[in-house]
Amino acid sequence: MEDVKKRKMEDDNILINGQDFNSSSSSSQDHLRSLLDPLSKSQLVDLLSRLGSQYPSIAEEIKSVASADPVHRKLFVRGLAWNTTSETLCAAFRVHGEIEEGAVIYDKATGKSRGYGFITYKHMESTQSALRAPSKLIDGRLAVCNLACEGLSGVSAVPDLAQRKLYIGGLSPEVTTEVLLNFFGRHGEIEEGSVAYDKDTNESRGFGFVTYKTVEAAKKAVDDPHKTLGGRTIIVKLADTHKGKPPQTQLPAAVVPVPLPLGAGYPQAGKAHANTPPVGYSYPQNVPPYPTSSYTSPNTAPVPYPTQPPISYPPIPLKKDPIGPIGHPATAPVGMGGYPFYKH
Structure with a gap:
């Protein structure tokens, strides 16, 4: 009898930071809260995991609290076939343990499956067993599950x-x-x-x-x-290389056509010119003067080069041959290189 009382006293007395706290003391819980409150989450997790490994009663309490929260028992199942029903889904996951709730999610407007569903086990151990074998072939498609609290973010967070x-x-x-x-x-x-x-x-x-x-x-x-x-x-x-569309090819900046300012006298597209006939339809055409430099300010009319009077040359008379050319007496036959024919 004394051994049982002694064992109970050892379980009730927990060593934290070198101090013994008796669970029967009315002020011990408030004192523990004041010590635990400033600790971070990682520190609390390390402390509870260490105590749980040392004291079985604490480990059972941790499991009981964790199992009561559905976040540790609910799975998100994706990749379902369009004809998979809630009954088929539950049948595939029932091998891991008793299911508390399971359903395929359907679209409200069309009444068709959205390709995913949820499974909630009664015990947390069943959930862990299902997560160790996350892929299941259901109705010809490989469905995959993970904790519902992670959702798709848990999948996309995988770095590789x-x-x-x-x-x-x-x-x-x-x-x-x-x-x-x-x-x-x-x-x-x-x-x-x-x-x-x-x-x-x-x-x-x-x-x-x-x-x-x-x-x-x-x-x-x-x-x-x-x-x-x-x-x-x-x-x-x-x-990931298949997601994006192929990029559209663009001209390099060096060959992209850029509109340049035109000087006075140049016809511009889209504008009618009363004094300038359409190019290619009448002759002679008014040829605009050339600018004096390679750069012309858009606000300044170009200065034309000085013009010179046309130079005219007198006709060159042909020399008469004693015999005389064939054809017109004053001109050489056209198309024969300018040389006349002679009779022999």
Whole structure:
């Protein structure tokens, strides 16, 4: 009897920072609160985990409090097939323990599945068991789960996800998710993967995604030269390179046409000129004067070069031959190089 009382007294007396606090004391709880209040979350977690490992009663209390909060028992399941029901979802996750609540989320307007759902276990241990095997093949698609409190942010927060997720294009309609996973499973363990299906027809859209657990496995799949599946040559590349549209090509700045200011006398597009006939329709044309320099201020009319009177040259008479040219007596035959013909 004395041993039982002694063991109970040892459990009730907890050593914190070198001090013993008796749980039966009325002021001990307030005193402990005053000591714990300024501590940070990380310090409290370290303290409770250390005490829980030393005292089984504290460990049981921690588990009881944590299990009472649904945040540790609720899973977010994504990647569901459009025809997956709540009953099918619960049946797939019931292998890990008793389910308190489970449902597929449907769109209110269309009444169709939104491709994800939630599972809430009755015990926290069941949730941990499900998280150790997060990928499940349900209705031909590989569904993945994580804690609901993390949501999609827990997935996107993985630093190397962009190097592990692949886009698979050019799939034939006969390729199912199971075929896709079996084909790419030769390169390494797959964390998530599925063929993309149309919501209305539930038919393959000709592409899918595969996420490996390691970057090395994803690199092997990309570098593999044998990319034939279902009788077609498929496309395998990192998924993040497929998200953005190809950039539009632009002209370099050096060859982009830039409108320059025109001097007086130059016809400008879009403006009618009463005194200037349309270029290419009448002759002669009024040729505008040249500017005096390579630069002309848009506000200053160009100064023309000084003009000179035209120079006229007298006609050169042809010398008469004793025999006489063929044709007109004063001109040489045209087209013969200017040389006349002679009779012999």
